[in-house]
Amino acid sequence: MRDEHDEIVLQLADPPHCARCGEPGPVSARFSHSWKNASGEEVPGIREAILCPVCDRDEPAADGLLAFFTVHETLEASQLETFHSLAAAWVAVARARHVNQQQLADEYERSRNGEL
Template structure:
């Protein structure tokens, strides 16, 4: 069954990581197993930020499109769709880096973050 994915490119909240203006957001169904091994379903929202998301091929390609074409129109909508699809495939596979999370939690508790 295909997933419904909502893409937004206007009226976006600031990036949660750096407070810059993101270029787009995507919201999609997401699920995981909790500690009791029960499936928990919900939605996940990701942002494409030109400050925070550089460095992966899919994000870099989409960022390049926004740098060249500041507006979506009939001339670039197919390219946009392909690049967003590729970026989402990459983004949906990302998981939390538990070591980094533990390190940041420790820093936060000591008042260093």
């Protein structure tokens, strides 16, 4: 799955469990995420988000995608378009949520240690 800017890879088969509560989710997504380091250079990175039926409940985009999985146990070709638009909405929210101060602080620390 690709939008005009970057690539989003969805994993439907045996996705990782939720990092927050350990519940298995129906899907995970990996997407590019770049940030600027202390010298202002773009540093490309990859993030992973897991759709969690527990933690992501009440978030409208996640609810929409979770509802899709509740109704459709398998992904049929005729449903791909619906699935893609729901997944894109969820990834957009997940992506925004992943940028938080703690994470930026961690990345700064790791870049100082030469890990990035």
